[in-house]
Amino acid sequence: MMVNQSSIQTLLSKEQAILIAHYYVNAEIQQLAQDTGGIVADSLEMARFGAEHPAKTLIVCGVRFMGETAKILSPDKRVLMPTLEATCSLDEGCPSDDFKTWKSHHPDRTVVVYANTSAAIKAQADWVVTSSIALEVVQHLHERGQSILWAPDQHLGRYVQHKTGADMKLWEGECIVHREFQAQSLIDLKARHPEAAILVHPESPLNVIELADVVGSTQHLLSAVQSRSEKIFIVATDQGLFYAMQAAAPDKQLILAPTTGRHATCQACGSCPWMQMNSVEKIEEVFNQPGHEIYLDEALIDRASRPLARMLSFKNNYLNRQL
Template sequence: MAVAHPIQIRFERYDGQLAIAPATPPRFVTPEEKPRIIERIKHLLKERDAVLVAHYYVHPDIQDLAQETGGTVSDSLEMARFGHAHSGKTVVVAGVRFMGETAKILNPEKKVLMPDLNAECSLDLATPIDEFSKFCDAHPDRVVVVYANTSAAVKARADWMVTSSIAEKIVAHLHAQGKKILWAPDKHLGDYVQRVTGADMLMWNAACVVHDEFKAVQLEELKLLHPGAKVLVHPESPKAVIDLADAVGSTTGIIQAAERMKAKEYIVATDGGIIHQMRKRMPGVTFIEAPTAGKGATCQSCAHCPWMAMNGLHNLLAVLENPNPKNEVHVDPEIGRRARIPIERMLEFAKTHLPQMKGSGDA
């Protein structure tokens, strides 16, 4: 059996310095063993009274498993909300660590498991709680609004948590009240929200390693090759890429935009994992991944989050066969209590300002 070695992923810290974090690919699954592993996972989910919730960005095999076993494939907040509403005693989160934490915050009474707790997020990594708290303390006149892609501790320091589908509406609401915003962590999403709302926003410095690599020049070249294609862009992307979009939206919003626009061809600027669901919902439509590298450029993520890719069939099976503490998500009860406040504040706001909200499309 081949041993998977970690790859080293570069990301920008809040202070502008480059840092490195490992991502370990999961064990390869052969075509011969895949049916047996899938059937075993299905059996264990039922036996453990567990539900599998998967993000749009994980491997298609895991997405299909979640849907076939009564779970869900969605964005991180809907994953947590689904786990809360489900009767199962255990929630298995196929995603990255902050998603497992969010699920635990909203489901403190349930066991929350992940195939690999070392699955990180560059936005989370770039927002350490000690430095972020200092930043907040230095600007006490500002309302602290944080994106879902942050740790439980950072959420606990915030006044509001937002996702990309509702960030614009919440910031516009606060701006209308005369409030000044302290925004963290994604600088591209923050810039987009600021441009749309006109709000006074002080930005933390961080970016998603996937969306930060989309290239506007190469996207323009791709559009020339596919003149009939509509461009769908996640707002974590750089401004030059967003400016080329026919529709800008969250993960859920991108899918909905494609269904609404009814084009025959789309160029998609977000993690390529989402295309699996788009093809299932819109057979016969062509979906093309937006370019992440061009002449002289290098690509380390290539439109696929290396930490999302850590979720595999083998480690999913292992966590169900032997649910041990190293795969269980724990959140300090007091931090969880405080982190739940900005999350529930957003959910309450969504009831009246985004009534069709079905998931949040945060990452």
């Protein structure tokens, strides 16, 4: 079914709505969001943009925890998603009841959870962090003698632990996209492209991270492609980011880091299957079909908003100290 962009623009205006898309959704949605006055960003910036924008309705194109985070930060706004079935292996791999039990076994630890979690997990945390601020938050806590209970991404947690030396107990979750990047295959690919810079998202295994020239969040990797002098980049993250990278640096060559190798196969193969459940056709459906709205209990929103607010305050203070 063909969807006319102008008809979506008309619907957005009529409903006082704005499109908010993640870097990992398909290029058609990213372009549509930009063309209609919305944004393409990482999960935190998506939620912040939605909270600050005057639109009464936020259409969040990504996975469910992103819609929930937008609702937490914009409780008075209507939050719709092209599909509520788009989940995340990190979210799915950290059930609220199991996490509550695990937390009860470590009552003296400060609970730090990654943004890629449900509202129910965030509500049990002391801090919520994104990949762009995780190192700084944990370093801050470590310097104050606090031990950490970390969930759910074990690879990001192990990287943070390695960099900070913090006492951390790690939940054993992982992203099905980033876990598949292969160190030996990356070494082999680098040998064929010795002039290339290697960019790695920290949800990747530590032996892959150790090969990187740049480690960072989606926004950090995007900035690296723009600012670095290399002309070729081997990129270990979801290839949905390539659209924004190519638009920002059209003269650069991008190569997806290997997700297969000796005796290895891939399931996600560099692309999140849940992100790909979003489509322009489903965006049009959110206005006239039920089953697209994010609902959260007010008490849950209140509890989940506190660790998010703590992170945002820390981030603002941290950035001010850097100026």
